[in-house]
Amino acid sequence: MENAALIQTKDLVKIYPMGSHELVALNNVNLDFKKGEFAGLVGPSGSGKTTLLNIVGSLDSPTRGSAIVMGKKVEELSHKQAARLRNSHIGFIFQTFNLLPVYTVFENVEFPLLLLGFSPAERKRLVMEALDWVRLADRARSRPAQLSGGESQRVAIARAIVKKPAIILADEPTANLDAENSHNVLQIMEELNQETGTTFIFATHDEKVISYLRRKITLIDGRVVRDEVMTPERQPEAKAQAQAQAQAQAKPSPGRTEQAEETGGPGGTGTRGGSGGRR
């Protein structure tokens, strides 16, 4: 991990006008994120998690203060420059996958590369590499409608990582997934983070996600109230607890067939040594 901060916020303030009043969504937030971090913004609804993610992702600009992402001041970027920053350096993972329904898995993952102007051969190589990462290489020709929720989110992860961004911002990535699939995708993201050094920043209040974090930033009413490094001793413990809960939830029942299949398949829980894995 390098020491240089990929993301830096300095006295970041975001205020939304609400009629005659003002809503302070972020209040003097000072944070640094370095390469390879696996960090999460946690806190109750309305605490400013998504607002901070928006600004860091150059989707919004601060009212005051500064947000420097990949050396660029977000508040000084034009729409076009902000789009270029997102396109080149930032991957997004959303709560509701947001795959393009008419395109295949391969084409969905290929899309960011089209925007970056990669050659067809290069696109094919990178897409298959990304699908390999998320253990969906064998589903490349499937359409989103043919995928389970877990698979869809893995495609969304592949789409986010295919252009090899420095930063991936994930807004409640497990909110629409059951416990077992949540762990699947979190494990993939963790492995990606460890093997590629991609910085992951989550906005979440899901305990399962929190159990994987190595840095937890707690926001309340737009202020950073805690910025904790999750110690290696503590982390596996919490993870094991969350996984046990997931397994308890995943006991075979008529409604869980899909998860059972997934667990047994190449993309299932556990090590990435299955037939669809890279190793």
Next chain:
Amino acid sequence: MIKFLLKGILRDRSRSLFPFLTVTIGVMLTVFLYCYIKGAESNFIESSARFSTGHVKIMSRAYAAEADQIPNDLAYVGVESLLLELRQEFPDMVWTPRIRFGGLLDIPDEAGETRSQGTVAGLAVDLFGSDSPERLIINIEKAVVSGHLPRKQGEILISADLATTLDVRPGDTATLIGSTMHGSMAITNFTVAGTIRFGVTAMDRGAVLADIHDIQEALDMEDAAGEILGFYRGFIYKDKDAEDMASRFNARHHGQGESDEFLPVMVTLKNQSGLADLLAMMGMFSSVVVLIFVAAMSIVLWNAGLMGSLRRYGEIGVRLAMGEDKGHLYRSLIAESMLIAVFGTIAGTTVGVAIAYYIQVHGIDISSFMKSSSLMVTDVLRAQVTPVSFVIGFLPGLGATFIGTSISGIGIYRRKTSTLMKELE
């Protein structure tokens, strides 16, 4: 990117089917109406040229000034020498003299008393000249309903409708009562060789077709003719060329004596009987048809674009979040709609041209609407497929799609990226 867009269009029918059908139907109607107007225009030009105006017409100045009244007393004298001059100077043209005349046609019984009588509008053309182009120009062979073409001097053809009215059959005698070029009464007996129908109501109502030499003799018009008609070989009217030719001819002949009203004057097809105005009006109709379709289709496609944008709200949001520039996204939506427009235009043009071609071959019988018409229009209206027919549809097809999508796509620029995360939840 185009390939990517194409896949989306082909797979998502709800994205492409409605705009495709809109463009196809609009283009089909535009192409068909264009061909139909073009056909009507050509029909009018051709019929007028064959029976009345020629591609250019030479008259005496005095005759030209009163041409509507067919003033044969002002006819041009010295036709033979003028024809020689014209054939030398304009060898690309076919020149032929004609006399239009009016009178009374009297049908006697066996005792020589009047059995029936009717007014006629006659046309005298060179029927017997070895190099006469008239048989081809007015297509006499095909027009014969009964009897035969005149085989010798003194034989005439009369319209089938007039023959029925006057109860005349081929072989009967008919007496033409009219006035000579000098104002005296002219009475000449002819033999009815046959009956004819040109399919042009204005001609078929009461026409007599006679040889020009017979009429020159009957009306004391030796070496005179009311009109000398010029036709382009191939029978294609070239307006600009005709104007140039008329200017040259008139400049030379005017130089001979400004005050002589019997000098010849050349008039182009477009400058006769208000044809220029009529053709300009038809051209305007064509433009109006295209404009109406562009406007109507633009509105429909604008709405289709808005519906599509709403349906693809999530997709557009994701693309913006992923870092697609708003301008690029806007252009890609336009490119996508233009792809649909190209397919729709090709389909619409194919169908439109096919229908137009069918009507070009088979025609539509409008004789029931032409009973009292004096227009030189055939009773069977045909569409005309021209090279322009294959491209005219691209104007409404691509233009309307471009306008519609450009307007509906403006919403992309209003989309706030700051709310994307919430919108995509």
